[in-house]
Structure formats: C-alpha cells, structure tokens
Amino acid sequence: MRPAFLSAAALAALSLPLTAGTNDGVLDIVAPFEIKGADPVTSGNIFIKMDLAETLVNVDPDGRLTPGLALSWQASDDGLEWRFDLRPDVVFHDGSAFDADAAAHALNVARAKPGLLETAPIAAISADGGDLVVTLTEPFAPLPAFLSEYRSLILAPAAYGPGGEVTEVIGTGPYRVTRLDAPLRLEAQGFADHWDGPPFIDRASYQSVGRAETRALLAESGDADYVFNLDPASVARLSGLDRLEVQSVSVPRSLLIKLNGDHPALSDARARQALSMAIDREGLAQAILRYPAGADQILPPSLADWHSETVAPLTHDPEAARALLADLGWQPGPDGILTRDGDRFSLVLTTYPDRPELPLSAAVLQQMFADIGVEVVIDSTNSSEVAVRHGDGSLDMALFARNFALVPDPIGTFLTDYAPTGDWGAMNWDSPEFTALIRDLARGEGGQPERDRAIEILQTELPVIPVAWYQQTAAISGAITGAVVDPFERTLGLRSIRWAE
Amino acid sequence: MRRAILHRLAQAVMVALLVGVLTFLMMQSLPGDMAFRIAAGRYGYDNVNAQAAEAVRQELGLDRPAIAAFGSWLWDLMRLDFGTSVISGAPVMTEIRHQLGASLQLAGAALALSLVIGPPIGILAGLRAGGLLDRVLLVLSTALRSVPQFLMGLVLIVLLSIQLGWLPAAGHGRAEHFILPALTLALGLAAVSARVARDAMARVAGSPHYAFGRWKGLSEAQMLRRHGLRNIGVAMVTYLGLQFAMLVEGVVVIEAIFGWPGIGHALVHAIFGRDVPMVQGTALLLGLGFVLLNALVDLAARWIDPRAGGVGT
Numbered sequence: 001m002r003p004a005f006l007s008a009a010a011l012a013a014l015s016l017p018l019t020a021g022t023n024d025g026v027l028d029i030v031a032p033f034e035i036k037g038a039d040p041v042t043s044g045n046i047f048i049k050m051d052l053a054e055t056l057v058n059v060d061p062d063g064r065l066t067p068g069l070a071l072s073w074q075a076s077d078d079g080l081e082w083r084f085d086l087r088p089d090v091v092f093h094d095g096s097a098f099d100a101d102a103a104a105h106a107l108n109v110a111r112a113k114p115g116l117l118e119t120a121p122i123a124a125i126s127a128d129g130g131d132l133v134v135t136l137t138e139p140f141a142p143l144p145a146f147l148s149e150y151r152s153l154i155l156a157p158a159a160y161g162p163g164g165e166v167t168e169v170i171g172t173g174p175y176r177v178t179r180l181d182a183p184l185r186l187e188a189q190g191f192a193d194h195w196d197g198p199p200f201i202d203r204a205s206y207q208s209v210g211r212a213e214t215r216a217l218l219a220e221s222g223d224a225d226y227v228f229n230l231d232p233a234s235v236a237r238l239s240g241l242d243r244l245e246v247q248s249v250s251v252p253r254s255l256l257i258k259l260n261g262d263h264p265a266l267s268d269a270r271a272r273q274a275l276s277m278a279i280d281r282e283g284l285a286q287a288i289l290r291y292p293a294g295a296d297q298i299l300p301p302s303l304a305d306w307h308s309e310t311v312a313p314l315t316h317d318p319e320a321a322r323a324l325l326a327d328l329g330w331q332p333g334p335d336g337i338l339t340r341d342g343d344r345f346s347l348v349l350t351t352y353p354d355r356p357e358l359p360l361s362a363a364v365l366q367q368m369f370a371d372i373g374v375e376v377v378i379d380s381t382n383s384s385e386v387a388v389r390h391g392d393g394s395l396d397m398a399l400f401a402r403n404f405a406l407v408p409d410p411i412g413t414f415l416t417d418y419a420p421t422g423d424w425g426a427m428n429w430d431s432p433e434f435t436a437l438i439r440d441l442a443r444g445e446g447g448q449p450e451r452d453r454a455i456e457i458l459q460t461e462l463p464v465i466p467v468a469w470y471q472q473t474a475a476i477s478g479a480i481t482g483a484v485v486d487p488f489e490r491t492l493g494l495r496s497i498r499w500a501e
Numbered sequence: 502m503r504r505a506i507l508h509r510l511a512q513a514v515m516v517a518l519l520v521g522v523l524t525f526l527m528m529q530s531l532p533g534d535m536a537f538r539i540a541a542g543r544y545g546y547d548n549v550n551a552q553a554a555e556a557v558r559q560e561l562g563l564d565r566p567a568i569a570a571f572g573s574w575l576w577d578l579m580r581l582d583f584g585t586s587v588i589s590g591a592p593v594m595t596e597i598r599h600q601l602g603a604s605l606q607l608a609g610a611a612l613a614l615s616l617v618i619g620p621p622i623g624i625l626a627g628l629r630a631g632g633l634l635d636r637v638l639l640v641l642s643t644a645l646r647s648v649p650q651f652l653m654g655l656v657l658i659v660l661l662s663i664q665l666g667w668l669p670a671a672g673h674g675r676a677e678h679f680i681l682p683a684l685t686l687a688l689g690l691a692a693v694s695a696r697v698a699r700d701a702m703a704r705v706a707g708s709p710h711y712a713f714g715r716w717k718g719l720s721e722a723q724m725l726r727r728h729g730l731r732n733i734g735v736a737m738v739t740y741l742g743l744q745f746a747m748l749v750e751g752v753v754v755i756e757a758i759f760g761w762p763g764i765g766h767a768l769v770h771a772i773f774g775r776d777v778p779m780v781q782g783t784a785l786l787l788g789l790g791f792v793l794l795n796a797l798v799d800l801a802a803r804w805i806d807p808r809a810g811g812v813g814t
Binding site: 034036037039041042045113114115118119165181182183184185187205207208209210211213214217218220221222223352354381382383384385387388391402403406416422423424 | 532533534537538540541542543544545546547548549550551552553554556557588589590591599655658659662663666669670671672673674757758759760761762766767770773
C-alpha cells in the first residue's frame, strides 16, 4: 500500500542520525537575551559578550579598568577634560580605520540616546589629533568606567544611518557578524585583521532561548557549548553531568525592596528597620533562589570597594521587629494586623514576573511580614510600573532586581538612584550627608572611608531593604576550555576559548 | 463564483476593521504608562527611568489623543502602510514577514508531517473497522491528543535529543531544527486526522457502492483509489482548515519551547512591550489569514466533492 509505504519512509527518515550533539566547528552560545536590532543601545549587551564590538575601556573580573580600544587615559588637573590615547592600527570589520574621529562619532551618537552616557556631565566629545577628548561640565571620576559599558561600544561610521540609527553591526571585535536574524539568532566568524589576532575558534553562533528549561536541555544534549542563566532546578541536575561544568559567580545585582519614604507607615527609619528584621534572608535565598546565603548589605563582596567590612550586617529578628513597631505606636488589631490611630499597617508590594523568582519571593516576604503584623498585598505587574509609580508617588513598596554593574563602578547607579532619589532607588528619601559623599566620590574626591560611610548610611536608614545578591550560573561544555563567567556580565571570554584536546 | 469571492472580500474588510478596533481598544485598556513599557521593551528594564520614558513619549508623540492615533493607523492601513515597530524601529511588514514566515514554515512542515502519519494509518484502520489496528489507533490517538503540547515537546527533546542524540534539542537556522518542533505539532494533529480519516473510510467502506465495487471484482487497492480516497477527501480538506486554527494555537507554545522566532513569540513580546503597530499588524494578518484559509478550504471542498459537481465527475 502506498500510504503505508510513505509513512514507513517518513519514520525511517526520522531515525537517520543527524548532527546533533557533535562538535560541528561552531562555538554555540545560548542565553535568554533577545537581539532587538543592530543598535548597541538596545542590544549592545549581546554584541559585547559575543566579542563583535569593543569599548575604549575594558574591565577585568575584579572590576579594575584595563585598556581596550584606548591604551591609557588621564584627566586634566581641574578634572574637566579627559584625554584618551587610542590604540593604533585597529581596523573595523569593513576595513575602515579606527581613529579618534570614528570613536567620537560613535560616542556622540550613543550620548544622544537614553543611557548612562546621557546622564554623565559631558559637554563635548571630540577628536584632537590622535586622541579622543571628553570635556565635562563638572569633574566626573567614573567617566572611564562609563565608557566601558555596552552602550559605549564603538562602531564604524558606516554602521550609522543619517539620523544616527544603527543599520549594521560593524565593530572592531575579534568576531564579525555574518548573519543577524533578530530577535533570536546571530552567527559570527573570526576577524582575521583583529589587532590582537583572530580568535582560536573561527565560527560562533548566538541563540536566544527564553525558557530556562530549554536552555538547560540544550546544555544537556550537547547542542550548545556555553549556556547562560540557568534556573535553580537545572543547576542541580546539570552539575551531576560529567561532560559539563557548571560555573557560578556572585554578580553585582541585588534583590531589593524599595520603600516610599513619604508613606505614613514607612517614613520613620525604625519602621523600615523592623520590616528588614522580619525577613529571613537565609531561608528565602536557600528555598526560593537556591543561593547559599542572602544579602546582609546592599552590595556583594565581588564589588570589593563597595562591600563594607565595617557595617553591622542586617539580621533576622522578628521579636525585635515587633518591639520596634510597638515603640512607634502600632498595636495588633483583632485580625493580628497592626493598627495605629485607626490605620492598618497595610502596604501594596509591586513586583514583576520577568524574573520568575520575584513573584515567588514576594509571596514568601508577604508571609514574613504578616508574621510581624504587617499586611502586604502583592501586585505582580509590568516592571516599568515600579518607575511609573515612583514617579506619580503611588508606590508603597516594590520588589525588584537592580544591576549595580552596568558600569563596573556602581557610583553611577548610586548617583542616579540614591543621591537623593531615583526611579529604581530611594523614594522620598534624602540624606544630605549621603548625597554629599556620593557626589564627592563621583568627582574623584574621597576613598574607602567615604564609601564605607555611605554604605553605613544606607544600612541604617534603609531607603531600600537588601534581600539577596544574585548569582550568575552557566553550563560550559567539556568540548571547550578557557571560558570564564564574568561577574560584570560583560564578556564570555570568547576570544580565549579553544576546543578541548 | 464571483459572488463567493465578493462575499469573502467583504468578510476580509470586516475582519480588518474589527481586528483593528479590538486590538486598539485592548492595547488602550492595558494598565500602565505606555512610554515606560516601550522604553522597557527597547532598553531592558535595568535601564528604564523617567528620562528614557520621556524621550520615548516625545519621539512617538504618545501624548496625542488615542482617537488621533487610531485615525492615523487606519489612514496608513488604507495606503497599505503597516507602520514601524516602536521597539526595533524596523517596518512592521519586514518584522512580520520574517516572523510569520518562520511560523508558516513550521506550521507547513507540521501539517505535511501529520498528513504523512495520520491519514494513511486512519485509512488502514477504517478499512478493517473494529480490527486490531483500529483499536490500537483509538487508544493511541486519544492518548496523543490528551497530552499537552509543551509536555509532548519536552518528552520528545528528552527522548530524541538527549537520550538518542539524533536531533538538536532546540534552535533555528538549520534544516534539522525543523524536525522536533514539527513532529511535536504533527503528532497532535495526526492523532485527530487519523480518526477523521478512519471514520470517513469506515463509512465509505461500509457503503453500498463500495460493496458493489467489490462485487464487480475490483481489488482493494483499486477500490480505494477509485471510490475511497475522493470520498474521504472532502472530510479531510474541511478538517485541514480546522487543523490550521489548532496549529496557530500550538505554534505559540512550541515556539517558546524550541526557541523558534515565530509570530506567537512576536505577538507576546509586542504585547509586553506595548508595540501597538506590531500587535495590530500581526493580529490583522492572522485574521486575514483565517479568511483566506476559509475561502481556500471552501473552494477545495467544492472542487473535490463529487456531489457538488467537482473534479472528475
């Protein structure tokens, strides 16, 4: 019978062994980040990780700035002019030469778009002979760190359209794009004319896979060599496989609860301290996030300059929390919820499901707060609602993840978020001492004691309550060597990866 | 014929208007500030702040009244201009062509694979209704149909990709990337199309004209070719139209599991990012796609059905 024959043939065709799971000569990277287009402002995080384009300044795993497309840099005595000595003999993927004009053009385009560079006090970026010169309106010490961020990637002049829109990814990196299938895939090939020589592996691919289960399956099946952002359950399973290495590093991303300092129940620092003491960080981190421990201050030890050794760690002490709230005049009502002058201690906690652990953590926090008599209603909505409600003053509290390492120096984030208030940081909170410390540090004045003092103020005043520090996890195939998991989530170390012997 | 085509055209215009109005109203009724959502879609939520949102608001003119925005969308549509995505800045048509193309390729592969698997087995079962194959098929198709597609996808990945190492677990770009997602969709479709074919075949095989054919001395193969296939064809084609609607639903789930850059993926992200032009364009094309499909199914059924004076009579 013909139909029977056809189905038999189809089944036979399906059982032919194909190329899955074998080394096909392509270094396959899988991560959840989607390619939104060719512009570094939207997708630069992928271009920098895939070594397609480079920045003037690089960062080592300890957060120290190292030469990138600039060999060195220094500020003028008044701190108002930064001069970058650019690397010679660098070419873009289209064969054009990298020089100060090209760098100035790329940075000026980036500066006109939303991003960190837009927030820096820059008056002008221009070429001066072979040097790139950045003129400031006020001294700004973290400028080189800002230039290491993915939105400051340098693309060739030919990459831009007349309105500054990026039409093509033409960088100077050791890999060049051969195919860009936004939003999920790109392919790249080693760039023979790279200033540091071509990479060891000639072909690489990037695939965006949104579901954590699928990413884990790709690592397990051997289809991908390097898989990012594993979910807690997969970490445990993949760690047991011989042909995979699961690496985990603590990253400068913190899980925080932001509080409205103008809310009648939250305006006193003791109320915020009581909420902080209600949280069993250890339990939450281990049960929900599967991390070894919670956060006892805002930044993790991997940000050595900003992780203070001197502040008293945040602790879990519900008894003390209840006592503090009683001091503030809160008394348990008939249903166990605290009341004061007829008002219930009831708050709306805004969070978002983009990170699946957030609503889950919110539910656990709700129980912990209920234990000290505070009622919390969870509103799991779009992430942008945190910034919107901050803006219109309607936010009570929000649970969110904040990346402090968009630039390796978190001073940029502190400036926008806490000196004195910002969409993702303090809300209706103002500490003139803290603001002065941060602004001085940004100008390059002050050192470790000032940073420690600033952290101490945050730790005591608690405009946000730290809950946990994130960990980045990756599964790396035994077929490759030389991969690194960068705590600053900036590089995958592609140029130094080789096939294993 | 002309009346039928005019009827379908009028239907297409109605669908376009309805989809436009409904998607517009739905997007307007979503809570939250559109400028912030678009900024989050573009720059990632780490980088959303009031400044970025304000820049987006200015750039896209989000302050103008909703009715003006709808009017300009309608005017653009009449000139067959779908606008540009507010997230990527690329023309909506370019984005949809890429994403719908990927979905259609996957749906087409799934449909073809399901036709190879389902109807032949169904016909065999229908020829011996009540036989062993028929009973096995009933159990198997019920089981396959009742398994959710995401579970089926994961089971197939674990089996064919991780245990046997035959196929890539997920991804897009090479021919072998088609097989697992298409097979996941096809098994669910084949489970039903096998039953449809089996019932139609059993009905035809039990009919007097089939008995007459046998009495004339025709072989089973001749009988099937001359009297069977055409008769079950009408049922199959009508069912194919239905299957396509099921496919659209399944494709959304399957695209998410297999990292496939399709229209389901695009629509979900466009809604999250408040990319109104993309949502309108995608919904519009899907709506018109259904109208076209219905029209084609009608025509094909008329063409095949011997009673309606179709081919071969």
